[in-house]
Amino acid sequence: MINFTNKYNINSSHIGLFANEELNILPDKLIPGDLVAKIKSFIKKIPKKQKKNIITFDLSENQKCYLVIIKKSKTFEINNLGGQLKSIFANEKDAKELNFFGNSKSENTINEFAYGFALKSYNFNKYKSKKNLNKQTLSIMSSEFKNLKTKYNYLNSTKEGVFLARDLVSEPPNVLNPKKYTEEIARLKKLGLKIEIFNESKLKKLGMKSLLGVGQGSENESYLVTIRWNGARKNFGKPLAFVGKGVCFDTGGISLKPARFMEEMKYDMGGSAVVVGLMKALALRKAKVNAVGIVGLVENMPDGNAQRPGDIVKSYSGKTIEVLNTDAEGRLVLADALTYTEKKYKPKFIIDLATLTGAIIMALGEEYAGLFSNNDKLSDQLHEIGNEINEKVWRLPLHKNYDKLINSAYADVQNINYAGGAGSITAAQFLQRFILNNTPWAHLDIAGMAFSKKAASLNSGGATGYGVRLLNDFVKKYYEK
Numbered sequence: 001m002i003n004f005t006n007k008y009n010i011n012s013s014h015i016g017l018f019a020n021e022e023l024n025i026l027p028d029k030l031i032p033g034d035l036v037a038k039i040k041s042f043i044k045k046i047p048k049k050q051k052k053n054i055i056t057f058d059l060s061e062n063q064k065c066y067l068v069i070i071k072k073s074k075t076f077e078i079n080n081l082g083g084q085l086k087s088i089f090a091n092e093k094d095a096k097e098l099n100f101f102g103n104s105k106s107e108n109t110i111n112e113f114a115y116g117f118a119l120k121s122y123n124f125n126k127y128k129s130k131k132n133l134n135k136q137t138l139s140i141m142s143s144e145f146k147n148l149k150t151k152y153n154y155l156n157s158t159k160e161g162v163f164l165a166r167d168l169v170s171e172p173p174n175v176l177n178p179k180k181y182t183e184e185i186a187r188l189k190k191l192g193l194k195i196e197i198f199n200e201s202k203l204k205k206l207g208m209k210s211l212l213g214v215g216q217g218s219e220n221e222s223y224l225v226t227i228r229w230n231g232a233r234k235n236f237g238k239p240l241a242f243v244g245k246g247v248c249f250d251t252g253g254i255s256l257k258p259a260r261f262m263e264e265m266k267y268d269m270g271g272s273a274v275v276v277g278l279m280k281a282l283a284l285r286k287a288k289v290n291a292v293g294i295v296g297l298v299e300n301m302p303d304g305n306a307q308r309p310g311d312i313v314k315s316y317s318g319k320t321i322e323v324l325n326t327d328a329e330g331r332l333v334l335a336d337a338l339t340y341t342e343k344k345y346k347p348k349f350i351i352d353l354a355t356l357t358g359a360i361i362m363a364l365g366e367e368y369a370g371l372f373s374n375n376d377k378l379s380d381q382l383h384e385i386g387n388e389i390n391e392k393v394w395r396l397p398l399h400k401n402y403d404k405l406i407n408s409a410y411a412d413v414q415n416i417n418y419a420g421g422a423g424s425i426t427a428a429q430f431l432q433r434f435i436l437n438n439t440p441w442a443h444l445d446i447a448g449m450a451f452s453k454k455a456a457s458l459n460s461g462g463a464t465g466y467g468v469r470l471l472n473d474f475v476k477k478y479y480e481k
Helices: 033-043 075-090 107-120 145-170 178-191 200-206 209-215 262-284 330-345 358-364 376-389 400-405 423-432 468-478
Strands: 002-005 014-019 054-060 063-069 097-101 137-141 194-198 223-230 240-250 290-300 311-314 320-323 349-354 369-373 393-395 441-445
Touching (some): 002 145, 033 063, 054 075, 063 075, 075 376, 107 137, 107 145, 178 223, 178 240, 178 262, 178 290, 194 200, 200 223, 209 290, 209 330, 240 262, 262 290, 262 349, 262 468, 290 330, 358 369, 358 423, 369 376, 376 393, 400 423
Parallel strands (some): 002 137, 014 097, 369 393
Antiparallel strands (some): 054 063, 194 223, 223 290, 311 320
16 A cells, blocks of 8 residues: 655654665655664665665664665666555564655656556455465655645556456456356446446347357357447547457367466467556546457357357358367457457457467567557557567567468468468467458467566566556556646
8 A cells, every 4th residue: 555644653663665776865844854864874884885776774672774875777777666665564473664765856757656656556355264364565755745745546447457467367267257257347336437237148249250259169158249448539549449358267268278377378368458447447447548458358168069169150240260279269259249349340450469379488488568550650669668568578470471371261261370380470460350441450479478477577476467557557658648
């Protein structure tokens, strides 16, 4: 929790403040003179060439100090400092509050620091019998606390979107089936979002047989959900569109996955979680933009009614697809969702997100999402924002020469490349065939980014919420007026 105040409690057991690289305390009128003198006496004992970003020392038996060294840093490095402080402070098991002097010349530095602390604070202990109830608060003390708090609301709205995405990805698959997922999305109506839920009956009438084929082996019904935010005036222009893959659990279907690590396939709805989290963030901060989020929600299971390798289905676009591997199911869901989005909303652009291929993890690991696009401007914008906030993307090629790898002998297209190689590229090349009117489009393969087994600067391992901050800042910088 982040709190803003203009009062300093002299009995605070944990205090913090900023210093520059020379270990000089940055001035602030709220810091008592005697406290400054005391801290400076401790600083004299610290080697000048120390390389730590955060230095801790005991001012007394009852008071600990955290000295945060501020350098000429990029925004994400300030975020990381906040996350690092949270990691250190978390070791103080009984500590409830860290009183931090906002003694920085930059309001942006203070807020981005607090933002990093907040993002790192996330944990998912919903199903633990014994929960850690020690919620720690970072109280920022500044004479400009009201202004800081107002400006922090933007970051806090984004954080809430990130946390929703993390929550959704973290839920066990026996809880978050497609039906339950629609109910979670419907809760967002109270924020002013317009939600429309298409059940299987409606999807059949629409002709979304590509999406429906993925879920036909499951007892749980499949859905498509649209989430609309109208924050700009009606004649503002075409909406922005975001599409997410929501495979709530992926066994691979008849093309069954190996048992080892299959439990991780509850994360296969990570792309949809980003879209839902983004729409919440836009609504919370009342973004001056019109946007729509579309998620296809299915469960890929093997049973007597499951889709078979060799089946041919007709997509919403009218194109036929030969399903050679039922474990290449996410692209079948996205195929219908992409065409529907383009036809229904005629958007300014479409960005889809999916934990689509293992091949992208082999190529980029957990450092970059794979970016594929038919539009250089859209790609450049995403790349720039990704580098600014450290949610990085790396563009890979699309080219007509890859088409021969997914051309089918019996249908318009096949869902995998049997020749081998270029797994992520041919998956994106498949998706591109369902963008019918040359709408600017980008595909983000986030298979390596949606979750992590190890902790990182701004998360503690597990669901990361990657993509919510990227797309939120992308919208803010380039598309809000």
